[in-house]
Amino acid sequence: MHRRKKIIILSHCILNQNSVVHPLARAKGAYTAIVQKILNEEIGMIQLPCPELLHLGEDRPPTTKKDYDTPEFRQLCNTLLQNPMLQIKEYQRNGYEILGILGINESPTCSLLKERGILMEEFEAALTDAEIILPVLGVPTDYLEGIEHESFFAELDDFLQV
Numbered sequence: 001m002h003r004r005k006k007i008i009i010l011s012h013c014i015l016n017q018n019s020v021v022h023p024l025a026r027a028k029g030a031y032t033a034i035v036q037k038i039l040n041e042e043i044g045m046i047q048l049p050c051p052e053l054l055h056l057g058e059d060r061p062p063t064t065k066k067d068y069d070t071p072e073f074r075q076l077c078n079t080l081l082q083n084p085m086l087q088i089k090e091y092q093r094n095g096y097e098i099l100g101i102l103g104i105n106e107s108p109t110c111s112l113l114k115e116r117g118i119l120m121e122e123f124e125a126a127l128t129d130a131e132i133i134l135p136v137l138g139v140p141t142d143y144l145e146g147i148e149h150e151s152f153f154a155e156l157d158d159f160l161q162v
């Protein structure tokens, strides 16, 4: 079977909303409309880990970036990023196109807005060390599964080069 050789990197909870802080889930399982669009384009996915789930657990309270910003949490993020970094390098070495990173706006860990989340700060540093530059896009704070979000999906089309 011919491969499209296109891959997108996703924040963990785009594929698994069970990982988010309880009151903040915005879909029952996954962000189905987003994932379906990626599937329709036959783009492969690399799911980043969820550091918050592993650090404070499934029933953690909402926590600020300032509170997460400890050497232990940054170390956890760096450890968890080793696997995706190896995958990205291996795919790039073999001619795959990594379309970019889709994060979660305003997350203390996974935001890709100007004020990055801690995982994304560490990810950006690891990518810079490896001389890899990737486009980024974030799921908007007002995204809710089942509700129309035309402007975001237009941005997603551009991001996926549809």
Ligand code: SF4
Pocket: 011, 012, 013, 014, 019, 020, 021, 049, 050, 051, 052, 053, 104, 107, 109, 110
């Ligand atoms: S840490 Fe990242 S992956 Fe985990 S729930 Fe928060 S935004 Fe999603």
